[in-house]
Amino acid sequence: MRFWRMIAIVIAGMGLGLAWNASSGRGFALARNAFLRPGDQLVEIPASEAKTRLERGALVLDARGWEFYKMGHVPGSLNLPMEDFENAFKKLEPKLRGSYDIVVYCAGYGCEASHIVVRQLKEKGVHAVILNEGWPAWEDAGYPVREGEQP
């Protein structure tokens, strides 16, 4: 067995991967969240800033499903699940249109729901920002949480 061949296999694969990422149109910027698309100008904020905004009266939206919301959510947040966006939006529309500072979160780094919801809100003319790392960041920071159906 020749060690240089093993290195060559890995380098060839990595080179092809980087080339595909750069040229296929399916790729993404390597230093940013892969859920961000070119030109979509979404804003991501850390948990500490989300808390400050909440204290100043920002509206917080939970983009996870209802079941997750009930298990624990940011106190005062409203549930706007990605899966049921249209219905939930209709119910919350007056409140959303009356808020000038909206923060959306979902289940963490592997969860794309907040990015999708913020994009959908933008299409409807509502501006919102994303809580980076979502619920785990909030919970790990030791910020207050609430269980149950009440916001």
Next chain:
Amino acid sequence: MKWLRHPAVHWLLALVVGGVFLYACWDKILEPRKFAAIVYQYQVIGPSGTLGFLPANLLTVTLPWVELVVGLLLVTGFWRREAAAVAGALLVMFLAAVGIATAQGIDLANCGCFSVDEHGGRAAGWMLVVGDLALLAACAVLAFLPARRAEPVPAGAPATAH
């Protein structure tokens, strides 16, 4: 265990392992963003405040192509031992990732092994570990027990009894 060195056994093992790697890379190459979501869920190499997104993103875009190269080499038989060694290293990496994520209490509904679909794919569990270990054993045979060459029997040599 002499039969493990039989060329036909090596071809069979290489086709199976290579086939699994080729099947595994396809979805990830076509849907890199969905694969990124799964890599992020593992939380082994980030993203995090200290690591940022770069290590996880680099793995996301390069891993499927290393799998593709390894798979192609295994099914064609070119550089087979080295390809099997790289495949084995990848499998050890997968087992470590699943182990670390599980130890941290992360429940992976989709391990990202084959499908990157949110509602498809296998959950990370014991079956996954057993499957990975079986493939790892095959890789070890391919890498460290080279197939014996078919040697021409010299004319007039006495038949040896086995």
